[in-house]
Amino acid sequence: MRPARPDVTSSAGLVGGEKGTTVKMASPKTLPKDAQVMIQILKDMGITEYEPRVINQMLEFTYRYVTTIIEDAKIYATHAKKSSVDADDIRLAIQCRMDQSFTSPPPRDFLLEVARQKNQTPLPLIKPYAGPRLPPDRYCLTAPNYRLKSLQKKVSSSAGRITVPRLSVGAVSSRPSTPTLGTPAVQTMGSKVGTPVSLTGQRFTVQIPSSQAPSVKTATPSTPGAVQNVLINPSLIGSKNILITTNMVSQNSSSDSGSLKRKHEDDDDYDAL
């Protein structure tokens, strides 16, 4: 019999990554019987042109499927305290695998019913000035998928420095998803923050030096190029409560107020950290 092989993930379709020739098999007599069966199946289904690797893929799939079914059937037979595997066990194994791996789309009447219900609700109105129209953050992939370690640094005495600590905007790392976007900047210039920033909602701590003009920006990943709202968490600073909004480009002007509003809405969607 065939030697045991590690599980190869080659059960995908017929498209190969390399060039293959689409010639018919030259010498069917020299092929093992299983391969001849596969060739016959392809002929019956009307497929005349195929790469030679297709036979191998079909054989591998068949082998894997049959061994899985037989193993499952053995488990069911031992569970039923039978001495040998019989047809009922096989049938049960096939049934369970079918429901698990080879699901088929729902039947038509079910789809029609679901569609009828869905189509009854009127189309939602579109809010104007909403910036990029994306679902709530928990359904987006715009969250950073990492969190930086907290830095234990002394608090500086001078109050005239800018600190822009961890700016992980967007959803917090408790989200289950996924890559990308957002390269939060960690710039600690001069003074350091005593306690690590708590990332509740989208608030940052910024100490604006009185000398410099406010030009601190943080990028919200979802509005590329727009970003300019910095809310100051009064609890961390205690003294001032400065709201800085800088209008960068005219076409994103609407997105500013929108993103602000969006933050409030998204707060409702968030679990508290």
Place this chain on the structure above:
Amino acid sequence: WLRCRNHSEWFDYEMARSVKCCGCRQCNISFSSIVLFIVLSVGGEDQPDVSVVLSAYSQQGDPSLYQVYYSGLKKFIESVLDCHRAELSQLFYPLFVHMYLELVYNNHESEAKAFFEKFSGDQECYYQDDLRVLSGLTKKEHMKGNETLLDFRTSKFVLRISRDSYQLLKRHLQERQNNQIWNIIQEHLYIDIFDGMPRSKSQIDSMSGSLAGEARREANKAKVFYGLLKEPEIEVPLDDEDEEAENEEGKPKKKKPKKDSMGSKSKKQDPNAPQQNRIPLPELKDSDKLDKIMYMKEATKRIRLGPETLPSICFYTFLNVYQGLTAVDFTDDSSLIAGGFADSTVRVWSVTPKKLRKVKSAADLSLIDKESDDVLERIMDEKTASESKILYGHSGPVYGVSFSPDRNYLLSSSEDGTVRLWSLQTFTCLVAYKGHNYPVWDTQFSPYGYYFVSGGHDRVARLWATDHYQPLRMFAGHLGDITCTRFHPNSNYVATGSADRTIRLWDVLNGHCVRVFTGHKGPIHSLAFSPNGKYLASGSTDGRVLLWDLGHGLMIGELKGHTDTVYALKFSRDGEILASGSMDNTVRLWDAFKAFDDVETDDFTAATGHIHLPDNSQELLLGTYLTKATPVIHLHFTRRNLLLAAGSYNSQ
């Protein structure tokens, strides 16, 4: 008391015996099947849905007599007058399939095989693919997994027969006590009777071919608003000042804003156009208005095409792909190309010399001077500018890509069942819309942005909005996979082409199917709306391009010429030329104005809806352009009517 298996009604066994049929009002089952009921009802608990669905195939008669019934019908139809024979021959295929499936379902394998062998050769040639699938289906278990067959069984096969032919048939079947065939006909077929001349073979052939027969006449009677939405009135500035003034579009004059701009000018509401607010559409942003101004400027430089002035064709060949290119899209202003590949990547290229730049990271953004004039340039990262960008995220081949009209987003649909929204400013994935759990074969953004439609293997097309994680509308009704989805230019309708060889037009407002078009003999792979919104062109694996009139719901043209699947269809910007690209490595140009002109003069017989198609493909063909060895996957007319084509070089 026994339960009728079909309709779950109770009936009295004794009474049923005396009347020789099931007392249930809804079905007419012969006595021999009563015995089956007794057997099943004794054992029967609730069976899964599938069995209920299939149980209508419970015994209709002695299996060995099926061949006799079928041959009898065949003999009758052959003996009938010529004019009726073509129409009644439509019965062969659905009857054959239903009888075969019945034999298989009731486990009469040998009779089923014999039945199949004897009569499958008589069927029309365009049903060969279906017959091949059926030939592999020999046991009851095979039927359970095949949802297309289940749909075929539950939906009634529609036939259009003239009244005279129908009377003939009815008289024959009833006078010879041929109950079996009559029962099957009543159960599984829907005969749409019309008054008028019986149709000829060629007329029938042009309309038939789909999995569920033809479309009922009522299915195509709903009103379709095929007109275009009014363009918003934007002034084209002479200098670069961005002052908005309410004015007639296209006139480059500055006027003071008028109090009432709408309705003042000549454009009354087009009766065939939908109301502006029929479906909510996003308002125009400043950037969109700038785009529109660019569009109008380009439109003035557009070449007028016609039979004398054919467009130049620029072909973009993808090399080193080895049959891995599965989807292509261009932006409307032809500045970007996106390609979806079988290795699950999406790649975006810049067509113009301008490189692709993404927005700087947050750290760098904080350093730039926001007050400067060229801040839009400064937010872009020069260091990583490149000709192309690769987008990773899908876990299966990407079968559909679509740019948003404002060039901010790109959609891609894949075999992994998700549709992903990518930002073209950061070149990262923003959202993965999960709803289809099966491969999604096509997706497209609405011409106004915000909405998009996707269709896939689960036979349902879904309408989404970018800011909802669940679909807004579900368009269910097809019997096979949905292979192609397109928006109407006014964004109120969606056309879907499917593997069941029909095209359906859906209303976005309420999800109803307003048109069903049959006539293709293979799965439909390309659709194109004409720019004026009145007509739809479709191409399929049979190599024909069919033209449909949306208002009347009729087929108005057939373009024969391609020898392989037509994968790409596009109308030129003013609708004068239809370009079609196919797997046979050619691009063909057809005279669209002429094809639709003939329609205007004809007198529609709206009652029957039958058109005699002129065989004028040769006259309409304006040119055939061969590529070396590159199947054409996508076509796009630039704003100046230059034709762009894309495909991957197939070196074999």
